[in-house]
Amino acid sequence: MIxxxxxxxxxxxxxxxxxxxxxxxxxxxxxxxLVETGAGMGSGLTDQxxxxxxxxxxxxxxxxxxxxxxxxxxxxxxSGEFPMLRKGQIVFTYxxxxxxxxxxxxxxKSGAAAVAYETLSDGRGRLPLLTPMSEVAGRxxxxxxxxxxERPQQGRGILLGxxxxxxxxxxxxxxxxxxxxxxxxxxxxxxxxxxxLDVNLDRLRYLDEVMPAxxxxxxxxxxxxREQLQKADLVIGAVLVPAAKAPRxxxxxxxxxxxxxxxxxxxxxxxxxxxxxxxxxxxSNPTFVVDDVLHYCVANMPGAVGRTSTFALCNATLxxxxxxxxxxxxxxxxxxxxxxxxxxxxxxEITNRPVAETFGMKYNPRFEK
Numbered sequence: 523m524i525x526x527x528x529x530x531x532x533x534x535x536x537x538x539x540x541x542x543x544x545x546x547x548x549x550x551x552x553x554x555x556l557v558e559t560g561a562g563m564g565s566g567l568t569d570q571x572x573x574x575x576x577x578x579x580x581x582x583x584x585x586x587x588x589x590x591x592x593x594x595x596x597x598x599x600x601s602g603e604f605p606m607l608r609k610g611q612i613v614f615t616y617x618x619x620x621x622x623x624x625x626x627x628x629x630x631k632s633g634a635a636a637v638a639y640e641t642l643s644d645g646r647g648r649l650p651l652l653t654p655m656s657e658v659a660g661r662x663x664x665x666x667x668x669x670x671x672e673r674p675q676q677g678r679g680i681l682l683g684x685x686x687x688x689x690x691x692x693x694x695x696x697x698x699x700x701x702x703x704x705x706x707x708x709x710x711x712x713x714x715x716x717x718x719l720d721v722n723l724d725r726l727r728y729l730d731e732v733m734p735a736x737x738x739x740x741x742x743x744x745x746x747x748r749e750q751l752q753k754a755d756l757v758i759g760a761v762l763v764p765a766a767k768a769p770r771x772x773x774x775x776x777x778x779x780x781x782x783x784x785x786x787x788x789x790x791x792x793x794x795x796x797x798x799x800x801x802x803x804x805x806s807n808p809t810f811v812v813d814d815v816l817h818y819c820v821a822n823m824p825g826a827v828g829r830t831s832t833f834a835l836c837n838a839t840l841x842x843x844x845x846x847x848x849x850x851x852x853x854x855x856x857x858x859x860x861x862x863x864x865x866x867x868x869x870x871e872i873t874n875r876p877v878a879e880t881f882g883m884k885y886n887p888r889f890e891k
Contacts, residue, residue: 523847524554526590528583529561532597534805536564536828539595539615541836542575544843549576553847558586565832587611594843596835597822598625609633609869612851614843616640616655619866620767620880621794626872635851635868639839641765642864649764651842651864653700654834658824660704660760663787666818667693667756668712670785670809676816678783680755683713690714694750696742696771696796697760698725701789703733705758710734717750747771751779759788759796765866766876767794774798774812782814791819855889862889 527540545555555577587606595615617638619626639651673679684690693709695702698720706718719742726739768790790796799812802821824831855862866874871886878885
């Protein structure tokens with residue numbers, strides 16, 4: 523199989539879909555690897571690093587897409603890449619289809635097979651290819667929140683951890699999954715007062731056992747959320763419903779409960795956001811203000827720490843890319859249930875139920891078991 527690695531074109535995206543060791547492993551298995559020149563530079567990886575490990579460097583993305591049987595990348599295809607997709611080609615990347623109808627329609631129209639990192643499930647409810655970037659985003663959310671609470675950034679002028687004699691910031695985290703638990707640990711390390719909300723009581727019991735003393739776990743309901751918004755200096759949206767749009771937990775009217783200069787970091791923006799006023803932003807223009815509340819809604823947060831994120835992501839994705847390359851997509855999906863769960867679109871049809879339901883599109887259950 524010919525595996526292609528294009529340079530990411532999403533604004534301020536510095537990750538790359540394959541490490542040089544991945545090129546070595548694929549070529550050792552008998553495959554060819556094409557890497558667009560400069561694809562790894564944002565992660566500190568040179569073309570020579572790839573050449574030394576068996577890859578071939580090509581000059582243009584069109585050559586990568588034209589020649590490759592499988593595209594391995596990080597972010598969903600951008601509008602300029604839609605025309606390069608072709609029928610039968612495998613695209614292995616993050617898609618987050620439920621947040622973007624145009625993307626869904628364009629990929630379906632192309633006939634390419636969309637194999638989504640974010641829905642690959644290991645059968646125990648875990649999402650091993652989403653987890654590394656959720657860990658990065660969760661930890662980054664506190665780092666960014668601390669920065670934007672500073673007055674020059676239009677925040678309240680609050681030091682997250684306070685100082686002796688002055689109380690620390692109050693951090694409210696909506697969602698106790700991978701993003702939320704990582705955010706809570708970092709915020710606790712800053713010595714903030716942290717409230718971590720979730721609807722799963724078993725998860726709350728577990729979090730209560732493992733979290734530091736300055737993290738309080740609370741059941742998430744409408745009343746608790748509204749109470750927390752009144753207290754919060756920093757709110758982190760960390761809600762995930764796999765493949766589906768994130769539920770809206772904070773409405774526009776709820777912002778009136780919040781303190782002027784408080785900050786919302788909506789990590790759920792990739793899935794449409796859990797705050798009504800969320801809209802995607804970029805690293806070069808990351809924030810906007812609604813009703814005196816600063817919103818940070820960067821849709822590719824881990825892209826800013828490209829080297830860390832690339833290594834974390836590729837450690838998880840390479841074994842699955844090898845399985846698809848070695849077996850072919852359909853035999854791999856037949857033999858390995860997690861790969862079947864990752865196929866969102868195949869031969870022009872939506873094969874992921876939540877995506878189809880989000881847009882009222884026809885659903886083909888061919889990969890259900």
